[in-house]
Amino acid sequence: xxxxxxxxxxxxxxxxNAPAWTxxxxxxxxxxxxxxxxxxxGEDTFAGYLAVLFLQNxxxxxxxxxxxxxxxxxxxxxxxxxxxxxxxxxxxxxLLAARHFAETGTPEQRRCMLDWIYQRFQERPNExxxxxxxxxxxxxxxxxxxxxxxxxxxxxxxxxxxxxxxSWVLQMDLxxxxxxxxxxxxxxxxAGLIDAGQIRSPGELKFLVSRIAAVEAPLPKL
Amino acid sequence: MxxxxxAIAGLARLTLLEARRTAVGKSAIAAIGIALCLALFMERIxxxxxxxxxxxxxxxxxxxxxxxxxxxxxxxxxxxxxxxRVVEHFLALPLTRLQxxxxxxxxxxxxxxxSAIAAGLPLLGFVGTSGRxxxxxxxxxxxxxxxxxxxxxxxxxxxxxxxxxxFCCLYLFARISYLLLLLGNxxxxxxxxxxxxxxxxxxxxxxxxxxxxxRFAETAWLTGGTIRFGPGLLQxxxxxxxxxxxxxxxxxxxxx
Numbered sequence: 001x002x003x004x005x006x007x008x009x010x011x012x013x014x015x016x017n018a019p020a021w022t023x024x025x026x027x028x029x030x031x032x033x034x035x036x037x038x039x040x041x042g043e044d045t046f047a048g049y050l051a052v053l054f055l056q057n058x059x060x061x062x063x064x065x066x067x068x069x070x071x072x073x074x075x076x077x078x079x080x081x082x083x084x085x086x087x088x089x090x091x092x093x094x095l096l097a098a099r100h101f102a103e104t105g106t107p108e109q110r111r112c113m114l115d116w117i118y119q120r121f122q123e124r125p126n127e128x129x130x131x132x133x134x135x136x137x138x139x140x141x142x143x144x145x146x147x148x149x150x151x152x153x154x155x156x157x158x159x160x161x162x163x164x165x166x167s168w169v170l171q172m173d174l175x176x177x178x179x180x181x182x183x184x185x186x187x188x189x190x191a192g193l194i195d196a197g198q199i200r201s202p203g204e205l206k207f208l209v210s211r212i213a214a215v216e217a218p219l220p221k222l
Numbered sequence: 223m224x225x226x227x228x229a230i231a232g233l234a235r236l237t238l239l240e241a242r243r244t245a246v247g248k249s250a251i252a253a254i255g256i257a258l259c260l261a262l263f264m265e266r267i268x269x270x271x272x273x274x275x276x277x278x279x280x281x282x283x284x285x286x287x288x289x290x291x292x293x294x295x296x297x298x299x300x301x302x303x304x305x306x307r308v309v310e311h312f313l314a315l316p317l318t319r320l321q322x323x324x325x326x327x328x329x330x331x332x333x334x335x336x337s338a339i340a341a342g343l344p345l346l347g348f349v350g351t352s353g354r355x356x357x358x359x360x361x362x363x364x365x366x367x368x369x370x371x372x373x374x375x376x377x378x379x380x381x382x383x384x385x386x387x388x389f390c391c392l393y394l395f396a397r398i399s400y401l402l403l404l405l406g407n408x409x410x411x412x413x414x415x416x417x418x419x420x421x422x423x424x425x426x427x428x429x430x431x432x433x434x435x436x437r438f439a440e441t442a443w444l445t446g447g448t449i450r451f452g453p454g455l456l457q458x459x460x461x462x463x464x465x466x467x468x469x470x471x472x473x474x475x476x477x478x
Contacts, residue, residue: 034401034405037398037401038398038401038402038405040282041286041394041397041398041436042397042398042400042401042436043278043282043441044442045278045441045442045445046278046279046282046441049264049268049275049278049279053267053268056269057267089445089446090271090274091270091271092268092269092270092271092275095269095270096269100269
């Protein structure tokens with residue numbers, strides 16, 4: 001009898017205190033770098049993954065998704081900074097910034113994420129160039145901000161020095177300017193690439209020259 | 223074999239048998255299995271670098287899990303021996319107190335080393351991971367240091383909760399003492415108020431009494447980082463000798 005009464009009381013308590021849905025709160029300031037390091041017992045890489053997983057799943061709380069665009073981008077950047085500072089070798093924060101946060105939201109929000117990628121690229125250009133390449137694409141075709149795309153493409157040409165990087169990374173600036181119809185600039189960049197020994201085969205040279213020539217060619221008469 | 227050495231070897235064998243009968247081995251396998259499952263879960267939820275994230279998660283979880291498991295097993299078994307007067311039965315035999323402690327230490331050190339090697343075996347399944355052997359050996363050294371510290375604390379404190387709490391405090395502090403020192407110095411505590419200077423001084427003194435546990439089994443070794451096995455090994459040898467000296471003093475003090 002007592003057992004049944006206690007069980008019934010517990011059921012009643014659970015019924016009266018049913019879990020209530022609460023909207024996702026603000027993405028607050030992440031813990032300080034030193035605190036995160038100490039809390040993870042010095043396991044920086046693991047802490048970096050945990051920070052980035054928290055950020056990745058923040059808008060999908062308890063199975064209900066809220067728009068990524070609603071997340072405060074300055075807070076997102078602070079979390080991405082924390083993860084990158086904890087584990088500089090990881091490409092995960094850059095992937096999230098480029099493919100998750102920079103592809104949603106208002107143009108200002110996207111530009112903010114691309115700027116973060118650009119800043120972090122400058123620390124390790126030879127390792128982080130793939131994400132700036134994506135930023136060039138996003139700037140040109142998603143934001144339609146040609147000046148921004150040119151800035152990023154120029155940074156790729158001037159900062160990436162790893163011989164293992166594909167040659168098109170350095171040539172992207174040239175290809176972009178040819179695409180934008182800036183034949184003179186493209187020719188100058190091509191001369192620079194040739195002088196620096198960055199054109200590695202006659203086929204490459206022929207292709208790049210043909211792209212510039214296509215810009216200079218007169219439009220066919222209708 | 224000398225009678226003393228034979229007695230020590232016999233006691234070590236008994237300790238191994240006791241570890242087997244109290245399911246320490248099965249618990250270690252369970253801890254490794256749980257760590258592996260959590261690592262595979264991590265592999266499924268990350269968007270990129272799946273293998274790297276999994277190996278990092280496995281290494282971090284299995285290291286902490288096995289350290290706590292080994293310490294708990296040693297403290298519980300040793301305190302039970304003390305409470306049930308098993309120690310006094312052994313000391314009725316032609317066996318000195320130091321020989322008793324060495325015999326127990328050898329047995330538990332073997333259990334710790336085998337557990338560490340077992341923890342290293344699943345790393346073979348992570349293709350392309352560097353530094354697996356160095357990580358496993360270094361973790362083995364760390365496990366032996368942990369076993370020694372737990373045995374000493376159990377003999378000195380004689381209570382499971384007190385000894386386990388002391389072990390957790392000492393281990394956690396030994397893992398992060400270098401971070402606290404760096405933090406204190408970088409934030410200008412060395413030039414701050416008297417209280418701040420005292421804090422840094424206190425942490426510095428405390429870190430001198432403990433091993434640098436962060437030098438063992440660094441997770442960065444498994445992700446292509448530079449492997450520095452020597453400092454950890456040297457730290458292990460120095461601290462084992464220090465614990466041995468402390469144990470000798472403690473056994474004399476207690477007039478076992």
